[in-house]
Amino acid sequence: MKKIFIIAIILTFFIENTIQGQIIDKSWKKIINNKEDAWFASSEAKEIAENVLLYQRNIGGWPKNIQMHQPISKEKKAKLIQLKKSNKDVTTDNGATCQEMLFLSKVNKFQKNEKYKKAFLKGFDYLLEAQFDNGGWPQFYPLKKGYYSHITYNDDSMVHILNVLKNIKEKNNYFSIQPSDEVIKKVEIAFNKGIDCILKTQYKQNGVLTAWCAQHNRKTLEPAKARAYELPSLSGAESANIVLLLMRIENPSKEIIKAVNSAMYWFEKTKINGLREDRLYNNKGQVISKKMVSDTNAPPIWARFMELDDNTPFFCDRDGIKKATLAEIGEERRNGYAWYKTAPQEVLDKYPLWRKKHIKKIKPKDSFNVVVAKDGSGDYYSIQEAINNSKSFPYERITIFIKNGVYNEKVKVHKWNPHISLIGESKENTIITYNDYFDKINLGRNSTFYTQTLLAEADNTILKNLTIENTAGEVGQAIALTVNSNQVAIINCKLLGNQDTLYTSGNGKQYYKDCYIEGTTDFIFGNATVFFSNCQIHSKKGSYITAASTKENTAFGYVFKNCNITADENVTKVYLGRPWRIHAKTVFLYCKLGKHILPEGWHNWSKKEAEKTSFYAEYKNTGNGFNPDKRVKWSHQLEASTAKQFTLKNVLGEHKNSSKKEWYEIL
Structure with missing residues (x-):
């Protein structure tokens, strides 16, 4: 009996302490x-x-x-x-x-x-x-x-x-x-x-509403300093929950709507892709090591502190001195403080439904001239929304002016939307971005062709003053821009990516003028007839620039004229092109070729027959990468009589024997 009593006491003690322990x-x-x-x-x-x-x-x-x-x-x-x-x-x-x-x-x-x-x-x-x-x-x-x-x-x-x-x-x-x-x-x-108070303290950066600081002076309302390592700055974390609060207000005022729209634009602009925080814990669950590593698949994060004038992330130790990276911060502050946050992602996820509920669609005063703006000051918030609400098969050109901002969306100019111009406010600051890539799409062997950030399927499309980028990183095929239509002009644009940046598809004609195009492997590829004028073509890796797939019996494939062919400093082995299909045609005229261009110039892609069926040629190029005597024997150095065929009118024109204005002359 005594033994049972002792066991009962032990069990009671165990149960009580277990319950208490669960709470504590x-x-x-x-x-x-x-x-x-x-x-x-x-x-x-x-x-x-x-x-x-x-x-x-x-x-x-x-x-x-x-x-x-x-x-x-x-x-x-x-x-x-x-x-x-x-x-x-x-x-x-x-x-x-x-x-x-x-x-x-x-x-x-x-x-x-x-x-x-x-x-x-x-x-x-x-x-x-x-x-x-x-x-x-x-x-x-x-x-x-x-x-x-x-x-x-x-x-x-x-x-x-x-x-x-x-x-x-x-x-x-x-x-x-x-x-x-x-x-x-x-x-x-x-x-x-x-x-x-929240509306009055939303910080204006160069006259544009952005986000909030963790502290604001109660008299001036300006961003204020707290602890030594908490300097005046814009805050990703605190700003996110402020916006979520504003989004929960029924019947928001115009001022609240503007505040939310502006903050949304700022969150899009300041998110950091491709970076992951790794932590090491001790047996008590405490963080003993924290470092940032590159990871193309990492979800977006936002810095805790960002500069008031340009949103650059910064870090501070107890000495109050700004540092550029977390690695420069001592262990105590580095491991004991939350320097990056994911809270703004909840805002981005909830915003579309909030916008649909609270922002009424207003018919533009002029349906042929509309404005897209991330801060809500235009006719539309997204580019795709503006395109989707445009007239089908219009009798005159529709101009969609896109204000500066980061537009994180896949954009498609439909076949029934010809004669559309997408005009950015500035090439540097009007950015269309997405991050699809082959394995992410995962639709089989043709997954590449679904990865583009912007797809133009309509004839007579004009893209101007834009940055179009695929931010997936070096993860295989990831297109920034696909053009699958005729008489399309890309003017003063930046096309950014890695492998397969630009896909020039279809049987039509395309014109690229004053553009910057970068990538790693085959970053300009396709079967269209394309004229590149005064463009910078930049290699980020030793590989191939072009991979034309010109169709048999097509007069012209790729023509590069007066272009600057450059590369990252450490890149030393780049081919001008290789044939995706055996009738590929690519010509470089009056271009400056950097030293990264290999002496042989061209590669046959292990297709011996392509040496007879493809057409790779140059005329009066310059620079350290121009080595005509060392080029592969099956390429061509053009005679003046042949080179004069490669004019803009001859390559892209529709009225070669008349004085009628060409489609590219009215841009």
């Missing part, structure tokens, strides 16, 4: 947010609620970083009772006060108690009292000297407060405790002032 092992925040509703009706929840009441100060708020679910000794209880009169360390930082109010509300829902209600409402009064006249909230109230008195978005402090106010004023039963109607009127005023 969890963080206070997780207990509040992750526990099932029924748990808040338990005696455990009631015991913890008593702790929460003990930690609350008479002013109504709570201190931060307290694991309130852990047991409190008699001695500590006595000290906490004494501390109630003190206002020291009362804050909304790190979720403090707001999360304790939420916990008491959840317990009160199942275990009604006047003490919980009184404490909740006292916390509520504290939040209202702490608000500045300008609508912001400090990190600590009563105010502490230094950065603590700034308007504080850091760690979502102000967003937490506004979410509490929003749920109260909407009477949506999120909280089981509701203040009086008189107080709710005050709540509405406080909430609106808070939103107004």
